[in-house]
Amino acid sequence: MRNLDIATLRSLQAVAEYGAVTRAAESLNMTQSALSMQIRRLEDVFGQPLLEKQGRGIVLTDFAQLLLTETRKLVGLNDAIIGRFTGVRPECRLRVGLTTDWPMLHFTLAVRQFREANPNVEVVLSDGISVDLRRQFERDELDVILTTELECGKDAVQLYEIDLIWMGAEGGTAWLQRPLRLTNALNCSFLRAGIAALDAAGIPWEHASGVGSCERNQMLTAADQGVNTFLHKSQRPGIEQIDHGGALPPLPRSSLNMYLTQGSISALASEFGRYLRRAVQDEAEDQRSAAA
Numbered sequence: 001m002r003n004l005d006i007a008t009l010r011s012l013q014a015v016a017e018y019g020a021v022t023r024a025a026e027s028l029n030m031t032q033s034a035l036s037m038q039i040r041r042l043e044d045v046f047g048q049p050l051l052e053k054q055g056r057g058i059v060l061t062d063f064a065q066l067l068l069t070e071t072r073k074l075v076g077l078n079d080a081i082i083g084r085f086t087g088v089r090p091e092c093r094l095r096v097g098l099t100t101d102w103p104m105l106h107f108t109l110a111v112r113q114f115r116e117a118n119p120n121v122e123v124v125l126s127d128g129i130s131v132d133l134r135r136q137f138e139r140d141e142l143d144v145i146l147t148t149e150l151e152c153g154k155d156a157v158q159l160y161e162i163d164l165i166w167m168g169a170e171g172g173t174a175w176l177q178r179p180l181r182l183t184n185a186l187n188c189s190f191l192r193a194g195i196a197a198l199d200a201a202g203i204p205w206e207h208a209s210g211v212g213s214c215e216r217n218q219m220l221t222a223a224d225q226g227v228n229t230f231l232h233k234s235q236r237p238g239i240e241q242i243d244h245g246g247a248l249p250p251l252p253r254s255s256l257n258m259y260l261t262q263g264s265i266s267a268l269a270s271e272f273g274r275y276l277r278r279a280v281q282d283e284a285e286d287q288r289s290a291a292a
Contacts, residue, residue: 016141093123096142101231109279143261168240
């Protein structure tokens with residue numbers, strides 16, 4: 001084969017986006033067997049495996065990741081030509097990743113308004129921790145990411161700043177124990193802020209046993225097995241802000257950041273970013289009104 005089939009390349013992109021052949025096939029209105037056949041055709045062309053199992057799902061091989069980066073350009077150029085000479089804007093997807101602690105009040109409204117203005121664009125949402133979202137963005141697996149970090153990263157747009165606070169179980173006493181047990185995930189950026197503040201204050205600390213995913217850590221916190229650092233105004237079942245009366249050191253502010261792709265759909269990502277900026281401005285105005 002000397003010519004690459006655009007439809008086949010879209011199948012590879014769909015698998016990368018959805019992480020499952022079944023869901024990717026559904027998104028393209030194809031059968032699973034038809035999509036699998038297209039992936040095998042690409043493997044035959046390049047003589048390389050493109051998919052491998054990981055847990056209950058599948059992921060792209062390293063070769064497939066490299067191939068995907070190049071084929072996105074080809075698919076994007078195909079769509080641009082069609083749009084320019086037919087006036088028809090082809091259907092496409094905008095892949096958005098956000099952290100689980102991202103404020104949701106106005107985000108959902110931003111997605112709705114964006115979709116009303118762009119009915120042919122499907123917004124594919126995924127969540128994760130900031131460090132993982134950054135890696136996916138760098139691999140061109142996401143077009144827009146919304147992160148919560150201690151600083152505004154390179155090439156990021158800072159949308160908002162919000163205080164970090166100490167959180168513990170409702171009516172809990174874990175915050176009185178020494179060493180203070182921390183239930184943040186090991187790869188949580190807020191953990192570094194908590195450790196730095198405790199070290200500066202001379203307060204001994206340790207990780208609570210069983211620290212794992214964010215959800216598991218919240219369960220440990222709610223069970224009064226330790227304390228966690230959260231964004232101010234965050235609400236979690238069984239968890240509340242600790243009224244420590246100054247016994248715990250103050251924490252820094254967190255930066256809510258947005259990263260936009262420079263790839264083939266950069267204009268669409270930027271448009272989505274404008275809706276997000278407006279949503280964050282509404283969030284800030286609501287908080288100022290509540291404080292007044």
